Amino acid sequence: MINSSEFTTRLQKVIDYYDETASSFAEKIGVQRSSISHILTGRNKPSLDFVMKILHSYPEVELYWLLNGKGEFPSNQIKTSTNISSESELKPDIKSKIADTNSEIEKIVIFYKDGTFKSYTP
Template sequence: MINSVEFTKRLQKVIDHYGETASSFAEKIGVQRSSISHILSGRNKPSLDFVMKVLHAYPEVELYWLMNGKGSFPQISKISESPNSNTTAPPQNQQLSNSESDADIEKIVIFYKDGTFKSYKP
C-alpha cells in the first residue's frame, strides 16, 4: 500500500527538482490543477493513471522510487539508449559495486509505455 504522505513528499521533490509550479506541473502531465492540489494536500490519493502520466512526462523518475521511496531521484546513473534500437542497455564495461554484484536477483520487470509489463524470474 502506498503511504500517501511519503508519496506527496516525493511528488513535491519532483516538482521542485524541475522548477515547476503545481500549475505548470499539472499542465505538463495533462491533469487539472485541482488534481495536483488535492494530492499534495492529502485529500486524494494518486490514481494509476496519474502516476503513469508523471512517468511519461518525466522519464527520469523511477516508478519504484515514486511509489515506494526505494531507489533514488534524480537517478544516479543513466541507462544509455542505442541510437539504432528501441531497447535500452547498460553502458559497456560498467562495473558493479560489491553490494550490487552480491545481491540475488528475485525478479526482472519490464514496463512498456502502453502501461503493460512483463515479469521474469531467474
C-alpha cells in the same frame, strides 16, 4: 499500498527538482491543477493514471521510487555515481572481456537483488 504522505513528499520533490509550479506541473502531465492540489494536501490519493502520466512526462522518475521510495531520483544520477573513470577500476575478468571486443556498447543493464533493474543507453 503506498503511504500517501510519503508519496506527497516525493511528488513535491519532483516538482521542485524541475523547478515547476503545481500549475505548470499539472499542465505538463495533462491533469487539472486541482488534482495536484488535492494530492499534495492529502485530500486525494493518486490514481494509476496520474502516476503513469508522471512517468511518461518525466522519464527520470522511477515507478518504485515514486510509489515506495525505493531507488534513486533522478534515475540518471546512477550514471554519475557509478561512472568508471578508468579501466583500472574494472575487475580483471571484466576488463579482459571488454578489451576483446571491438563493438560499441548498446545498452547497460544493472540488476538488483530485489528483482528490479535499470537500463541505460549511451
